[in-house]
Amino acid sequence: xxxxxxxxxxxxxxxxxxxxxxxxxxxxxxxxxxxxxxxxxxxxxxxxxxxxxxxxxxxxxxxxxxxxxxxxxxxxxxxxxxxxxxxxxxxxxxxxxxxxxxxxxxxxxxxxxxxxxxxxxxxxxxxxxxxxxxxxxxxxxxxxxxxxxxxxxxxxxxxxxxxxxxxxxxxxxxxxxxxxxxxxxxxxxxxxxxxxxxxxxxxxxxxxxxxxxxxxxxxxxxxxxxxxxxxxxxxxxxxxxxxxxxxxxxxxxxxxxxxxxxxxxxxxxxxxxxxxxxxxxxxxxxxxxxxxxxxxxxxxxxxxxxxxxxxxxxxxxxxxxxxxxxxxxxxxxxxxxxxxxxxxxxxxxxxxxxxxxxxxxxxxxxxxxxxxxxxxxxxxxxxxxxxx
Ligand code: SIN
Ligand code: CO
Numbered sequence: 492x493x494x495x496x497x498x499x500x501x502x503x504x505x506x507x508x509x510x511x512x513x514x515x516x517x518x519x520x521x522x523x524x525x526x527x528x529x530x531x532x533x534x535x536x537x538x539x540x541x542x543x544x545x546x547x548x549x550x551x552x553x554x555x556x557x558x559x560x561x562x563x564x565x566x567x568x569x570x571x572x573x574x575x576x577x578x579x580x581x582x583x584x585x586x587x588x589x590x591x592x593x594x595x596x597x598x599x600x601x602x603x604x605x606x607x608x609x610x611x612x613x614x615x616x617x618x619x620x621x622x623x624x625x626x627x628x629x630x631x632x633x634x635x636x637x638x639x640x641x642x643x644x645x646x647x648x649x650x651x652x653x654x655x656x657x658x659x660x661x662x663x664x665x666x667x668x669x670x671x672x673x674x675x676x677x678x679x680x681x682x683x684x685x686x687x688x689x690x691x692x693x694x695x696x697x698x699x700x701x702x703x704x705x706x707x708x709x710x711x712x713x714x715x716x717x718x719x720x721x722x723x724x725x726x727x728x729x730x731x732x733x734x735x736x737x738x739x740x741x742x743x744x745x746x747x748x749x750x751x752x753x754x755x756x757x758x759x760x761x762x763x764x765x766x767x768x769x770x771x772x773x774x775x776x777x778x779x780x781x782x783x784x785x786x787x788x789x790x791x792x793x794x795x796x797x798x799x800x801x802x803x804x805x806x807x808x809x810x811x812x813x814x815x816x817x818x819x820x821x822x823x824x825x826x827x828x829x830x831x832x833x834x835x836x837x838x839x840x841x842x843x844x845x846x847x848x849x850x851x852x853x854x855x856x857x858x859x860x861x862x863x864x865x866x867x868x869x870x871x872x873x874x875x876x877x878x879x
Contacts, residue, residue, distance in 0.1 A: 504599035522676035591804035635693030794847035797873035
């Protein structure tokens with residue numbers, strides 16, 4: 492963990508996490524040379540036209556006149572465009588195993604924090620305007636050049652331009668102004684205002700990281716707890732104070748009930764399960780490949796000819812290591828995994844790509860079949876996997 496990482500410009504993960512993560516930006520030149528040449532602007536345009544792909548076409552008609560067209564996009568949307576425009580395509584990592592493999596560069600951050608890799612394509616002058624995001628993002632230039640300006644920190648109270656289809660900031664106090672070339676990376680923490688303008692035909696890949704929000708998490712916790720019969724008995728009243736004002740709920744009574752409720756959550760292992768199931772929900776379920784119908788013999792044959800097994804990039808697979816064996820969750824559901832299979836699945840969930848030769852998939856091949864047929868795991872053709 493303390494070794495210098497090229498992706499972070501030679502600082503360690505520890506130093507990055509204590510000095511930069513969620514706090515301040517980091518520019519790293521030539522951080523990810525492997526991304527160069529992976530995608531061409533035409534690939535991104537073609538992908539944006541496909542079914543189930545989440546894409547937005549953003550046009551800038553005047554300094555403060557923006558237009559957004561959401562997917563489904565059609566070829567006619569790209570005729571008669573404004574002078575400045577940008578195409579944003581979400582979750583391109585679900586369609587390119589080579590791009591998805593680059594997530595490994597960020598293995599110093601937990602996978603459950605990963606969102607998706609959004610790719611933007613813009614010809615010269617194209618931009619999505621000056622804005623901020625609530626997420627951590629590593630902006631990696633993969634083609635052409637983009638000028639990035641960074642400004643003040645913003646929050647939910649920041650004002651936006653009126654009457655625009657996207658949330659744009661009226662001003663930015665620019666203190667950083669750099670042009671990124673292919674392979675360069677800029678880490679932008681949540682809340683930091685940023686503005687990227689294409690210098691030429693350019694592709695930028697945003698490796699986005701998320702956190703659950705309290706509203707969503709509370710909603711799931713309360714759904715789960717509402718189904719739990721042991722929680723349907725009233726709280727025991729330990730306040731035992733003579734009432735001062737019989738018409739009031741007193742502050743001490745409110746504090747007591749709040750503390751009791753928090754205590755129930757604090758001591759419930761259900762919370763772990765709720766969080767694991769929520770964080771394993773796929774953000775783009777339509778991207779998960781249709782169920783396959785491989786047999787054990789098909790699988791044995793494929794593995795014998797050099798195919799490997801890894802996580803399906805569009806699926807989410809995670810585990811709670813505190814149980815023995817670890818408890819696994821995939822695509823919102825708990826998995827039932829036996830003690831022999833668990834350590835191997837744990838390696839796959841950590842991002843390993845496993846061979847049959849290593850005997851990792853023995854003794855029972857059929858215990859892997861459902862996970863592959865349900866597209867939690869996927870088979871990788873020999874030689875397709877890039878070496879990183
Ligand atoms: C872009 O790539 O143009 C926008 C990415 C971002 O600002 O988050
Ligand atoms: Co942004």
